[in-house]
Amino acid sequence: MTRLASVILRPLMLLLLIEGATVLLVRLAPGYFSNSNALDPRLSAMAAERTAQERAASHSAVVESVTEDLNLLRGRMGTSRYYQIPVSELLQPRWPVTLRLLGGGLGMAWLASLVVAAPTMLSRRTGQNALEKIVLAAALLLIAAPSGAMAALSVASGYGTPAMVLALFTAPRIYRFLSVLLRTHVAADHVLFARAGGVPLHRILLGHVIPGALPELLALFGTSLVLALGALIPIEVLFDVPGLAQLAFTSALNRDVPVIAATTLVVAVGVAVGAILEDCLADRQGSTRFALLEAE
Amino acid sequence: MIRQVARLCLVALVLLSLAVAFRPGVSGEMQDRDRLNEAASAHFPAGTDELGRDRMVRSAEALLLCLSLSVVAALAATAAAAGVALAAAAGNGYPRTLILLASDSLLAVPGLFLLMMVRASLPLNLGARSTALLTFLLIAALGWPIMVRTIVAELQRHLGSDWMRYCRAQGLTRSQILRTHLAAHLLPLLRTHFLLAIPAFLVAEANLGVLGLGVPDPLPSWGGMLAQLAASSLTVSSRWRYLPAALLVGVLLLLELAVDPEQEKSTTGENSHRSDARDDTPAPDRGDLLETSA
Numbered sequence: 001m002t003r004l005a006s007v008i009l010r011p012l013m014l015l016l017l018i019e020g021a022t023v024l025l026v027r028l029a030p031g032y033f034s035n036s037n038a039l040d041p042r043l044s045a046m047a048a049e050r051t052a053q054e055r056a057a058s059h060s061a062v063v064e065s066v067t068e069d070l071n072l073l074r075g076r077m078g079t080s081r082y083y084q085i086p087v088s089e090l091l092q093p094r095w096p097v098t099l100r101l102l103g104g105g106l107g108m109a110w111l112a113s114l115v116v117a118a119p120t121m122l123s124r125r126t127g128q129n130a131l132e133k134i135v136l137a138a139a140l141l142l143i144a145a146p147s148g149a150m151a152a153l154s155v156a157s158g159y160g161t162p163a164m165v166l167a168l169f170t171a172p173r174i175y176r177f178l179s180v181l182l183r184t185h186v187a188a189d190h191v192l193f194a195r196a197g198g199v200p201l202h203r204i205l206l207g208h209v210i211p212g213a214l215p216e217l218l219a220l221f222g223t224s225l226v227l228a229l230g231a232l233i234p235i236e237v238l239f240d241v242p243g244l245a246q247l248a249f250t251s252a253l254n255r256d257v258p259v260i261a262a263t264t265l266v267v268a269v270g271v272a273v274g275a276i277l278e279d280c281l282a283d284r285q286g287s288t289r290f291a292l293l294e295a296e
Numbered sequence: 297m298i299r300q301v302a303r304l305c306l307v308a309l310v311l312l313s314l315a316v317a318f319r320p321g322v323s324g325e326m327q328d329r330d331r332l333n334e335a336a337s338a339h340f341p342a343g344t345d346e347l348g349r350d351r352m353v354r355s356a357e358a359l360l361l362c363l364s365l366s367v368v369a370a371l372a373a374t375a376a377a378a379g380v381a382l383a384a385a386a387g388n389g390y391p392r393t394l395i396l397l398a399s400d401s402l403l404a405v406p407g408l409f410l411l412m413m414v415r416a417s418l419p420l421n422l423g424a425r426s427t428a429l430l431t432f433l434l435i436a437a438l439g440w441p442i443m444v445r446t447i448v449a450e451l452q453r454h455l456g457s458d459w460m461r462y463c464r465a466q467g468l469t470r471s472q473i474l475r476t477h478l479a480a481h482l483l484p485l486l487r488t489h490f491l492l493a494i495p496a497f498l499v500a501e502a503n504l505g506v507l508g509l510g511v512p513d514p515l516p517s518w519g520g521m522l523a524q525l526a527a528s529s530l531t532v533s534s535r536w537r538y539l540p541a542a543l544l545v546g547v548l549l550l551l552e553l554a555v556d557p558e559q560e561k562s563t564t565g566e567n568s569h570r571s572d573a574r575d576d577t578p579a580p581d582r583g584d585l586l587e588t589s590a
Contacts, residue, residue, distance in 0.1 A: 017397070017401045018401050018405055021401065140549065140552060140553075141545070141549060143552065144495075144545050144548035144549040144552050145545045145548070146499040146502045146503050146544070146548070147408075147503060148502050148503035148505070148506035148507070148519070148522055149502055149506075149522055149541050149544055149545060151506070151526070152506055152522040152523070152525045152526040152541060153525070153538065153541055155526045156525045156526055156528055156537065156538070226406065229406050229409075230406030230407060230408050230409065231408075233408050233409060233412060233503075233507065234408070234503055234506050234507060237506075237507055238506065238526050245409075248409065248412070248413075249412060249507060252412055252413050252416035252417070253416050255416070255417070260413065264405060264409075264413070267405055267406065267409055268405050271405060271406065
């Protein structure tokens with residue numbers, strides 16, 4: 001019970017802290033009260049008046065960040081300062097786009113990692129056969145490429161889709177852990193017995209290795225989700241995908257506090273889900289991320 | 297062997313960039329409006345960009361600028377992490393909890409998201425040099441939390457160790473223990489963090505630059521050149537436009553090969569004279585560091 005409380009309460013507390021800090025940061029940002037209409041000579045007096053009104057009506061930065069936290073806890077996201085429409089209306093058409101992109105990218109990445117890691121898992125050590133050496137070299141090259149560089153290269157060359165870039169970014173990182181994980185489970189006695197009995201590779205993988213490694217695989221999924229969330233911003237911005245990450249980017253540039261608070265919350269919830277997945281399994285498996293590295 | 301070759305290549309690349317960037321009479325900021333988006337020629341071996349600037353010189357300058365600022369930022373972040381970890385380890389109870397909570401809060405959102413939010417909140421109309429410095433300072437300011445946990449764990453292990461008790465029993469002062477013994481035990485871990493932070497910070501600048509929030513024009517940077525690359529799909533056909541991206545990936549790859557965290561970890565174990573040590577502190581994960589900034 002205590003364990004469950006700490007697993008759920010800690011991320012919740014962190015979410016609120018992050019939320020409050022983000023609002024505080026944006027509220028204290030230079031030019032928060034500036035209005036682009038002030039540049040228009042015909043409207044400048046009106047814009048100045050409106051800015052003065054907004055400044056007079058606003059609370060202190062700390063009060064505003066606490067209020068924003070309380071509003072979000074009550075499920076109220078407020079109205080966008082920039083677009084002048086409710087934040088929920090802004091998020092509604094965008095989250096399915098981002099979810100589809102995440103699903104497509106992560107799906108492709110996991111499939112590719114499994115397909116590449118499965119044939120090489122029977123070798124005892126990393127980099128033992130030629131195929132694995134080639135795969136490792138390719139993975140190393142892809143790991144060295146930042147998500148922004150991958151997206152820029154894809155846009156400039158005209159090849160690839162946002163989901164493919166996301167898959168290319170996450171797949172080598174997943175593969176690195178997955179190959180070690182599978183190799184560790186293939187070395188188990190019951191798998192060795194199945195291999196000695198002539199059970200085909202796909203049945204060993206689906207019937208013995210994956211069920212045994214499921215907790216670690218779930219934890220690895222949590223980590224890959226966090227990785228993909230981080231890579232979404234340059235991908236959505238450069239490919240002009242109308243998703244949540246692009247909205248976060250434009251709202252950050254426009255200092256649109258309610259939208260920033262909402263998008264930060266969505267992203268932080270995604271990260272928290274990944275962290276909870278990992279934490280829930282930590283007792284049973286140890287810290288998967290590090291344990292896998294140690295095993296390698 | 298691979299590490300040595302990677303290090304040699306890295307040094308050669310830096311020397312080559314120095315030779316290209318400091319050739320007399322050339323500058324990455326010099327514009328030739330009659331030669332916009334020109335293909336490779338004898339005068340411009342890698343062609344020109346959309347403002348007629350020499351792409352090779354700009355790429356070399358970007359390498360030098362980003363690499364040197366990343367080294368400085370990595371140094372600052374490591375020093376900050378060490379200071380914060382010392383404060384956390386020394387102050388048991390609430391101070392320690394608060395420090396770790398602050399570091400966890402910064403890690404609770406993806407690094408690039410956090411960087412973008414903070415960078416967009418800062419003035420966007422500063423001079424190019426000030427912005428470059430500010431960008432890397434920001435990356436350093438947000439880069440330390442990932443280092444703190446391992447340093448605190450290492451510090452606590454040492455604080456409860458036999459040699460520490462022996463030092464105290466011998467009447468050594470706190471500063472003597474810190475300077476003479478603790479620093480020697482901690483330096484290998486800090487060195488590893490420092491080396492891993494350099495590529496992570498390069499990636500962070502590149503990703504910020506792609507979004508237009510990195511080092512601004514006219515200063516050359518990898519992020520800025522990647523943004524130009526993304527915008528050049530319809531206007532430029534020369535393959536040399538991929539040079540900055542290729543150079544960035546090449547340098548990151550060389551850094552990846554030159555600094556192997558597992559080997560660094562074993563070096564740490566050899567150098568730290570741990571007679572009582574049971575090394576249960578996990579090695580910093582490069583994937584995590586890159587993810588933080590990517």
